[in-house]
Amino acid sequence: MRYVSTRGQSPAVGFVDAVLAGLAPDGGLYIPEAWPTFTAAQIAGFAGKPYHEVAAAVIGAFAGDEIPADALAEMCREAYATFKHAAVTPLVQLAPEVFMAELFHGPSLAFKDVAMQILARLYDHVLGQQNRVQTILCATSGDTGGAAVEAFRGRKNVRVVALFPEGRISEVQRRFMTTAPDANVACVAVSGTFDDCQAIVKQAFQDQALRQAVDLSGVNSINFARIAAQAVYYFTSAVALGAPHRPVSFCVPSGNFGDAFAGYVASRMGLPIARIVVATNSNDILAGAFETGRYARGQVHATMSPAMDIQSASNFERLFFEATGRDAAATAQAFEGFNANGAINVPPAALAKMRQMFVGVGVGEDDTAKAIVATLDTSGELIDPHTAVAVSALGRVDVPGPVVVLSTAHAAKFPEDVAKVSGLTPQLPRGAADLAGRPERFERLPAEAETIKAYVRTFAGA
Numbered sequence: 001m002r003y004v005s006t007r008g009q010s011p012a013v014g015f016v017d018a019v020l021a022g023l024a025p026d027g028g029l030y031i032p033e034a035w036p037t038f039t040a041a042q043i044a045g046f047a048g049k050p051y052h053e054v055a056a057a058v059i060g061a062f063a064g065d066e067i068p069a070d071a072l073a074e075m076c077r078e079a080y081a082t083f084k085h086a087a088v089t090p091l092v093q094l095a096p097e098v099f100m101a102e103l104f105h106g107p108s109l110a111f112k113d114v115a116m117q118i119l120a121r122l123y124d125h126v127l128g129q130q131n132r133v134q135t136i137l138c139a140t141s142g143d144t145g146g147a148a149v150e151a152f153r154g155r156k157n158v159r160v161v162a163l164f165p166e167g168r169i170s171e172v173q174r175r176f177m178t179t180a181p182d183a184n185v186a187c188v189a190v191s192g193t194f195d196d197c198q199a200i201v202k203q204a205f206q207d208q209a210l211r212q213a214v215d216l217s218g219v220n221s222i223n224f225a226r227i228a229a230q231a232v233y234y235f236t237s238a239v240a241l242g243a244p245h246r247p248v249s250f251c252v253p254s255g256n257f258g259d260a261f262a263g264y265v266a267s268r269m270g271l272p273i274a275r276i277v278v279a280t281n282s283n284d285i286l287a288g289a290f291e292t293g294r295y296a297r298g299q300v301h302a303t304m305s306p307a308m309d310i311q312s313a314s315n316f317e318r319l320f321f322e323a324t325g326r327d328a329a330a331t332a333q334a335f336e337g338f339n340a341n342g343a344i345n346v347p348p349a350a351l352a353k354m355r356q357m358f359v360g361v362g363v364g365e366d367d368t369a370k371a372i373v374a375t376l377d378t379s380g381e382l383i384d385p386h387t388a389v390a391v392s393a394l395g396r397v398d399v400p401g402p403v404v405v406l407s408t409a410h411a412a413k414f415p416e417d418v419a420k421v422s423g424l425t426p427q428l429p430r431g432a433a434d435l436a437g438r439p440e441r442f443e444r445l446p447a448e449a450e451t452i453k454a455y456v457r458t459f460a461g462a
């Protein structure tokens, strides 16, 4: 399997190189040259299989012969054994024809664990073979950092530096990063926003000397292995509800558009998906793009669903590339333009293609709060604010059922907001219950690229 850049100016690479590189050298995102597919019989055969076996089949279709099948099977077995539910991503029913896939049973209680646990094992496997130690630099809006720290802590071939915006993530989110005692982990509270953190990471990646000195790598949601790993629960959920014999719809709380795009990938692989609802909070650049065709960056608002407080949905570039019939020149022009002036007008034909699958809905804070209360009243489930954005969005659109709402975080990651709205304080599950008592360890640094780059260099001993 070869991977091409959405901007068409970088040579095609194999799976391992696409994963370790993250971003393509021309600034584009890697995407498979052709989508691997399953037959309906193969998809039907996933029914009742353990999650890790379906994961090995789906991820294996993208890895091709670059990762031996038995090694990948073992990595998937180990990765999903870290989840505290035997079904890994169990389905819970909320209403007739409405289900919720709980994606938060991993070590850091957010869906980011689903991809990060397998990604860490892929890195270990590949870097161990190459006798190489990389430095992973990641900016987090709350959950990526905790998932990355949990997945990579204690691993020999990787160091992790996680940058988070000080005071803009929940205490529980912060503690999942800062309480890891391992020497290969460093956390930095940056005095700025998530967008500042992300801009610093981009500058670090553009610094060729630093890149080489510390062997820099990225695990943000543009990494294709994460998308491949997220396609897996679309298969397991849909098959449990009758696919491939009947189509299933999904409703996805969205920020960087990685999770919803993984649903598109599953459909390209042959899974019958009717519609995907892209639910955003009041940072609704994505929802607006599907509604109006104009993808335009605005001011970032702080909301109860901080992991979606994003105004630049990186993975939208992959969908644009697909919807324009893989027109790399048009994609490069559109997204270079977006970097410069913050807006793209999606060509009408491409927009029509996108709308065959996607419908966008932006949800405000009041409606998010109402969805937490209503879900509790009608199903007894206490959901987190990100999931509530999706539940509320689903109430505003008409999509063919059955529908699966992706529940992306455990309510106990956001105890203050959930308690304020519902009157109930969600409890951390066993195993994380002592989180508040664990000692924290992090650095405080200004939002200055040079200062943070110097810190990364020192931490990596370079």
Ligand SMILES: *Cc1c(COP(=O)(O)O)cnc(C)c1O
Pocket (backbone or CB within 6 Å): 110, 111, 112, 143, 144, 221, 253, 254, 255, 256, 257, 258, 259, 260, 307, 308, 386, 408, 409
């Ligand atoms: C990251 C995250 C999202 C958004 O996922 P994208 O792939 O960035 O669209 C939604 N909910 C939670 C809890 C998250 O951590």
